[in-house]
Amino acid sequence: MNKDKRAQYGDELYEALTSGQSIAPLTERESDISIEDAYHISLHMVERRVAAGDRIVGKKIGVTSKAVQDMLNVHQPDFGFITEQMWFNNGETISCSDNKLIQPRAEGEIAFKLKKDLVGPGVTEQDVLDATESVFPCFEIVDSRIHNWQIKIQDTVSDNASCGVFVLGEEAVDPRSIDLPAAQMKVYKNGQLISEGVGAAVQGDPLTAVAWLANTLGEFGIPFKAGEIILSGSLVPLEPVQPGDVMELEIEGLGKAAVTFGE
Template sequence: MDKQRIDALGHELYRAMRDFAMLAPLTEREPDITIEDAYHISQRMLALRLAQDGESVVGKKIGVTSKPVQEMLGVFQPDFGFLTDAMAYADGSDIPIAGNLIQPRAEGEIAFRLRKDLQGPGVTEADVLDATETIIPCFEIVDSRIRDWQIRIEDTVADNASCGVYVLGDTEVDPRDFDLPNLHMTIYKNGEKHSEGLGSAVQGNPLTAVAWLANTLGEFGIPFKAGEVILSGSLAPLIPVVAGDAMSLEIDGVGGCSCRFA
């Protein structure tokens, strides 16, 4: 795909995000689109957020890592994208949907806060653990600009991995004190238990997922940076949310996270 078309699609996705509009899938309109094309489209979309809206990159995310999410979306490999400061909400926040999100779904995740830089290729699970300061209970609110979530892997990568906003819990703990694959998360919607999952849902181990992301972004020359937050993927199926819904989660021995939708 030539640069002009990449720029045009990146601008189209940016405008859809700002106008709270949905687009036909890129994979319907561009049958030859590749994941590399999609990554460059996402970079154009991100560049517009940074230049026109004054946002700054504060982390990265991996998504579509667990079988329940893959089966729900019909996408069978991970996606990847970027977090900006404008996406971050504090624990317990009210998150507006109108004028903010289009078709949101909540994911319960384990977030990693880095204490030093890390760049692929060749990053291992041990490297990720060494580079991590803390892990944090997290909700990611995914939100696709693609109509009715009719996405393939190229659509979601181009659309910044369908990222909307995210919420970090108040508790941060040392990952070396925990068996990450066996961390147990329980998710509640409107006060009732909705679903649960283990850390092993994300590629067998959240460390494996984060290493994959470091190595994938490393192919494009993009590093992880000290202080950044890395979202490692959902431990349970995505949960559609509407105004009035309240979401909370608990990770055994770690802590929790909550948010409400207005």
């Protein structure tokens, strides 16, 4: 796919993001679209956000657990960027209309805050641990700009890994103080327990997932930077949400996060 075509699709996805209107899957229109094409489409979309006044604050990996892969019928991880305007405080109410959320789904995960740069390839789990300042409980609200979540891996990578917004818990924990693969998560919707998971749900260890992301983006010349937030992927199935819903999660040894959805 040539540069102009990639930019065209990046513009289309940006317009979908800002209008709150979904579009037809790119894979239905471009049978030979590659992961590399998709990454460059996503990068163009994110560059449009930055040009409009937003700022990149980290990266994300998604579709890491079997539960999510089976739900979306996408059987390899996706990856993208997170920005300042996606970031909400713990307990905040997120307006679905103001944030142009089209078909949001909440997922619970572990977020990493880095204290030094990481540049792939060759990043290991130990490198990730050494570079991490703290970890947090996190809700990511994923949202596809593709009609009815009819996505293949190229669609979700093009769509900035279907990222919507995210919420970090208030407790910052030293990752060396807990067993990340064994950390247990419980997720509640409107006061009812709806799902449970453990850190090992993401590629066996959240550190493995973050190392994979560092190495994958390193192939495109994109580093992890000190101070960035890295979202490591959901430990539980995605949960559709709508105005009025309240989502809460608790991760053993990490604390809690909560978010309310408004009109």
